[in-house]
Amino acid sequence: MLEYSFHESLKNSNTQTGTPVSKFFEYTEAHAHDGVGETLSTSQVLLETLRNSEGVFFEDVSSMYPLIDSRILVRREDVEMVMHSLFENRDILIDPKGLYPNVAWWDLAQGNEGLKNAFLEGRAHLNGVVAVVGFEPSEKLDIVDQKNILDEPSLFWGADGSNLDRHFVASARGTVSHDDLRFIVFRFPYQHFPESEMTDAEIEGGEKNPQGKLQYIFRGIYLPKTKGQIVH
Numbered sequence: 001m002l003e004y005s006f007h008e009s010l011k012n013s014n015t016q017t018g019t020p021v022s023k024f025f026e027y028t029e030a031h032a033h034d035g036v037g038e039t040l041s042t043s044q045v046l047l048e049t050l051r052n053s054e055g056v057f058f059e060d061v062s063s064m065y066p067l068i069d070s071r072i073l074v075r076r077e078d079v080e081m082v083m084h085s086l087f088e089n090r091d092i093l094i095d096p097k098g099l100y101p102n103v104a105w106w107d108l109a110q111g112n113e114g115l116k117n118a119f120l121e122g123r124a125h126l127n128g129v130v131a132v133v134g135f136e137p138s139e140k141l142d143i144v145d146q147k148n149i150l151d152e153p154s155l156f157w158g159a160d161g162s163n164l165d166r167h168f169v170a171s172a173r174g175t176v177s178h179d180d181l182r183f184i185v186f187r188f189p190y191q192h193f194p195e196s197e198m199t200d201a202e203i204e205g206g207e208k209n210p211q212g213k214l215q216y217i218f219r220g221i222y223l224p225k226t227k228g229q230i231v232h
Contacts, residue, residue, distance in 0.1 A: 021087045024049040028080055032126060039128040039192035046079070046129060046186065047197055047219065053086055055221035059199055061185055064220045068182055071107040073143075073172065074118040074134045079126035079186075082133055085178050086221065092133070092176040094141070099149055101169035106134065110168065117169050119187065130187040133176070141174035184221045193217045 058064040084090040104117035118132045204212040
C-alpha cells in the first residue's frame with residue numbers, strides 16, 4: 001500500500017537550481033531536438049525527474065487506470081509543456097487552428113480505445129518519448145464531439161485491416177489547469193529504454209515480452225483529486 005500526499009515544499013522548490021526538474025529543463029534546452037540518438041538519455045533524465053514529482057509513479061499503468069472513477073479527456077501533449085504543468089502548476093494551452101480532433105473521451109469501461117486515439121492524434125514528442133495527459137473537462141474548455149466535426153469518420157481502418165473507433169474523439173479549445181490533471185502516461189521506445197529501469201516482465205523473455213518484440217514501455221503519474229488519498 002502506498003500513501004499519497006502532496007509535497008508542498010517539493011512543489012515550491014523543484015525549479016531551484018540543482019533539483020531534478022531544473023536539471024530536466026537544462027537538459028531539454030540543450031538536447032530537445034537531437035532526435036532518436038538521444039532517446040536513451042532523455043528517458044533516463046525524464047524517469048529520474050518523474051520520481052520527484054508530487055504524483056504517484058506507476059511502472060504498471062494498467063494498475064493506475066482503475067483509480068479514475070469518472071469520464072475524462074485524454075490528449076497527446078508536448079512533454080516539456082506537461083512537465084511545466086506537473087512541476088510548476090502552469091496551464092496547458094489548447095489552441096487549434098481549426099476544428100479537428102485533438103482530444104478523446106476516456107473512461108475505464110471503454111478500455112484502451114480513447115487512449116489509442118489520443119496517442120494517434122498529434123506528433124508531439126521529446127526525442128521519441130511521447131506523453132498523454134488525462135484531465136477533467138472544465139468551463140475553461142470548449143468541446144466539440146466527433147459527430148459535430150465535419151467529415152470526421154466514426155471508424156478508422158488501418159493498413160493491416162485493424163480498426164479504431166473514432167466516436168470518442170473531440171475537438172477542444174481552451175486551457176487545462178494543473179488541478180484538472182488526473183494522470184500522465186509516458187510512452188518510451190523499447191529499444192531506447194534504460195535496461196536498469198525495466199521490470200522483470202518487460203525484459204526479453206518476460207511476461208510482457210516473451211518473444212522479445214515489445215515495442216514500447218509505459219510509465220504513469222497519477223494525480224489524486226483529494227489530498228491524503230490512499231493509493232493501493
